[in-house]
Amino acid sequence: MRELQHDSKNSWLNYIFLIVLGLVMVYPLIWLFTSSFKTNADIFGSSRLLPTTYVWDAYKLGWQGTGQYGFEDFFINTLKLVIPTVIFTIVSSVLVAYGFARFNFPLKTLLFSVMIATLMLPNASVMIPRYILFNKLGWLDTYLPFIIPAAFATSAFFIYLMIQFIRGLPRDLDEAATIDGCNSFTVLTRVLLPLCKPAIFSVGIFQFMWTWNDFFNSIIYISSVSKFTISLGLRLSLDASSAVSWNQVLAMSVVSIVPCVLLFFFCQKYFVEGISTTGLKG
Amino acid sequence: MKRNKWGAMGLASLLLASLLGGCSSGKSASNTSTNAGNAANAEEKVTLRFSWWGGEDRHAATLAAIEAYKQVAPNVTIEAEYQGFDGYEQKIKTQLAGKTSADIMQLDLPWLQELTKKGDFFVDLNTQPEFDASGFDQGFLDNYGMYDGKLAAVPTGVNAYCLIINKSLADKLNVDSAAQWTWDSLLEAGKQLHAQDSSKYLLLTDHAALRQDMVTMLKQRTGKQWVQEDYTLGFTKEDAAASFDWLYQAMQAGVYQPLGESDLFFGKIDQNPKWINQEIPIAPSMSSILPSLKTVLPEGTEVITALPVIAKDAKDSGVLVRPSQLFAVSNDSAHKTEAVKFLSWFMNDPGAAALLGDVRSVPPVKASQEAAVTAGKIDAAITNAVELGLSHAGLVDNAVANNSEVQKIMDDIVQKVSYGKSNAEQAADELIASLTSKLKDLQDRE
Numbered sequence: 001m002r003e004l005q006h007d008s009k010n011s012w013l014n015y016i017f018l019i020v021l022g023l024v025m026v027y028p029l030i031w032l033f034t035s036s037f038k039t040n041a042d043i044f045g046s047s048r049l050l051p052t053t054y055v056w057d058a059y060k061l062g063w064q065g066t067g068q069y070g071f072e073d074f075f076i077n078t079l080k081l082v083i084p085t086v087i088f089t090i091v092s093s094v095l096v097a098y099g100f101a102r103f104n105f106p107l108k109t110l111l112f113s114v115m116i117a118t119l120m121l122p123n124a125s126v127m128i129p130r131y132i133l134f135n136k137l138g139w140l141d142t143y144l145p146f147i148i149p150a151a152f153a154t155s156a157f158f159i160y161l162m163i164q165f166i167r168g169l170p171r172d173l174d175e176a177a178t179i180d181g182c183n184s185f186t187v188l189t190r191v192l193l194p195l196c197k198p199a200i201f202s203v204g205i206f207q208f209m210w211t212w213n214d215f216f217n218s219i220i221y222i223s224s225v226s227k228f229t230i231s232l233g234l235r236l237s238l239d240a241s242s243a244v245s246w247n248q249v250l251a252m253s254v255v256s257i258v259p260c261v262l263l264f265f266f267c268q269k270y271f272v273e274g275i276s277t278t279g280l281k282g
Numbered sequence: 283m284k285r286n287k288w289g290a291m292g293l294a295s296l297l298l299a300s301l302l303g304g305c306s307s308g309k310s311a312s313n314t315s316t317n318a319g320n321a322a323n324a325e326e327k328v329t330l331r332f333s334w335w336g337g338e339d340r341h342a343a344t345l346a347a348i349e350a351y352k353q354v355a356p357n358v359t360i361e362a363e364y365q366g367f368d369g370y371e372q373k374i375k376t377q378l379a380g381k382t383s384a385d386i387m388q389l390d391l392p393w394l395q396e397l398t399k400k401g402d403f404f405v406d407l408n409t410q411p412e413f414d415a416s417g418f419d420q421g422f423l424d425n426y427g428m429y430d431g432k433l434a435a436v437p438t439g440v441n442a443y444c445l446i447i448n449k450s451l452a453d454k455l456n457v458d459s460a461a462q463w464t465w466d467s468l469l470e471a472g473k474q475l476h477a478q479d480s481s482k483y484l485l486l487t488d489h490a491a492l493r494q495d496m497v498t499m500l501k502q503r504t505g506k507q508w509v510q511e512d513y514t515l516g517f518t519k520e521d522a523a524a525s526f527d528w529l530y531q532a533m534q535a536g537v538y539q540p541l542g543e544s545d546l547f548f549g550k551i552d553q554n555p556k557w558i559n560q561e562i563p564i565a566p567s568m569s570s571i572l573p574s575l576k577t578v579l580p581e582g583t584e585v586i587t588a589l590p591v592i593a594k595d596a597k598d599s600g601v602l603v604r605p606s607q608l609f610a611v612s613n614d615s616a617h618k619t620e621a622v623k624f625l626s627w628f629m630n631d632p633g634a635a636a637l638l639g640d641v642r643s644v645p646p647v648k649a650s651q652e653a654a655v656t657a658g659k660i661d662a663a664i665t666n667a668v669e670l671g672l673s674h675a676g677l678v679d680n681a682v683a684n685n686s687e688v689q690k691i692m693d694d695i696v697q698k699v700s701y702g703k704s705n706a707e708q709a710a711d712e713l714i715a716s717l718t719s720k721l722k723d724l725q726d727r728e
Binding site: 040131132140232237245 | 333336339340341345361362363364365366367369372373377379380381382384552553554555559573574576577578579580
């Protein structure tokens with residue numbers, strides 16, 4: 001009896017600790033949300049969470065945007081960019097990972113090390129050559145520099161993640177499927193893919209969030225404001241020498257993280273499973 | 283296994299070599315295509331790209347001006363490429379390297395030195411009969427637009443170093459907002475203010491502004507550049523020690539907010555809570571920062587400008603006047619003539635000036651400035667700062683003094699003094715020693 005009491009007291013402490021820690025983690029988001037109703041003077045002048053004077057039109061004005069294009073355009077643009085990129089990344093990474101994980105072919109080790117080597121390449125060093133390449137292909141100011149490379153499995157990180165996951169699936173399943181009449185492609189589609197679901201979700205969610213939030217590549221490749229994505233739209237009016245309506249910027253930041261948060265919540269079950277089981281043998 | 287590793291390295295270097303090869307062959311191909319474009323007929327439909335960075339007001343005003351240009355030249359369509367400051371520098375530099383830059387682009391002064399050295403990116407506007415430079419101040423153009431004898435860029439506006447004063451607060455604190463400050467009177471007033479109320483400081487600052495103050499002080503003492511074009515120093519140890527001594531005293535006396543607090547807002551002094559909560563009345567800064575400093579204050583607060591601090595026996599005023607940004611026309615543009623025509627209209631036309639107002643600070647062309655003032659589009663405080671600046675303009679900084687490595691040395695020492703980590707004597711010794719070796723280094727690299 002005494003032991004039980006001790007246990008429940010302990011778990012209460014645990015909960016309190018976790019709640020406090022959780023609040024600390026979420027605080028920036030709460031601040032972001034409440035600050036979207038503040039005036040500039042409030043945002044920078046005080047550290048209070050709640051506004052002293054409420055500004056209600058930040059969402060409406062922010063959504064209209066500056067100049068010719070508003071956030072409706074930026075949202076549609078971002079979806080046009082992100083959805084194909086995510087789908088192509090998943091398809092291509094799974095195919096390439098399947099090849100590396102299950103087959104033996106000439107120069108396999110060499111190709112694998114080249115693939116891993118691209119993971120180590122700093123982004124800054126390939127930026128200019130890549131820009132010149134895409135320029136020659138006539139892809140600048142379109143979304144092709146994001147979509148086409150995704151279709152050719154250029155993100156080594158995702159391939160590696162998938163390889164590790166597929167390696168963890170027993171080969172016996174493949175063999176059983178082969179005996180039942182599957183060829184090498186249907187082994188992938190009918191047997192391995194359903195088992196890979198957690199890893200596929202991880203790849204999808206990661207790629208979605210990274211592409212959604214990506215600022216630097218977008219600013220380099222996209223120059224027309226009509227094609228701007230959300231991350232570019234948010235910084236459209238930030239400049240040291242002019243007045244910035246920070247509440248509008250923050251309001252749009254709140255709106256722009258909604259899709260990422262929703263996606264994460266809906267796929268949370270698979271996602272957590274995905275990153276915690278990759279790399280586990282057997 | 284071992285062999286495979288070597289194979290991988292071989293392949294990697296092969297890939298690298300092919301990438302490099304790809305870059306170098308790219309140049310010749312795009313050169314020929316632009317030459318063909320130059321012969322374009324004037325009446326033909328032309329599309330120009332115009333890129334700039336800025337905030338909401340600048341975007342709206344510039345888009346309005348572009349719209350108005352449709353009446354002037356119906357055959358020209360101008361595609362606007364605008365964004366915030368983040369990433370703009372990287373984008374422009376990548377575009378210039380890839381020969382895909384906009385036809386007309388807004389540039390920042392510190393980039394031009396580097397860009398004009400690395401390649402022939404910009405049209406020499408002096409060779410373009412379509413460009414009317416007569417309205418510009420010739421000295422201003424020579425100082426900031428000419429590189430290697432070519433007019434590579436023109437200033438978009440004039441920006442002057444000044445004191446931005448929260449007059450409402452200054453009156454309340456009994457700080458004389460009409461005073462012409464000297465270093466001594468400033469120190470005295472700051473000391474008094476902080477002694478009365480320890481939460482108040484006289485001056486808003488960050489380490490870049492302090493560096494600017496030290497450089498100004500040296501210029502005023504010597505009447506020379508602090509770093510000369512021939513890579514020698516323009517000041518003696520006594521000059522430096524006296525300047526640092528002033529800074530040390532000012533910091534100790536609470537003329538400035540302690541740097542540890544104020545430097546959190548380095549480059550964005552308008553976000554400093556002490557300014558927003560009206561505990562600091564004066565911000566020594568460039569005049570273009572005024573709108574952002576004003577917008578964080580409550581409605582109805584009076585903000586004025588005044589001439590920056592000038593020592594009583596100054597040999598040079600040391601007042602800094604520089605372009606807010608610059609415009610250049612790309613050498614790779616397929617329609618240079620049309621681009622130059624547009625730029626000339628944008629800078630000189632009174633109608634354009636009335637639309638643009640002070641979104642790029644006070645226009646450098648006198649006629650445009652008058653048009654904008656008449657249209658009521660320029661904050662009187664900014665005009666005042668620029669006029670004061672122009673009439674008291676000091677020496678123009680040379681390229682060596684603007685070198686970022688040289689400035690970094692001054693930055694470091696200013697911070698040491700401000701944090702009380704080194705006294706005036708030590709700081710002066712260190713400044714001279716570090717500068718001498720850095721300048722020698724720079725000279726050898728030339």
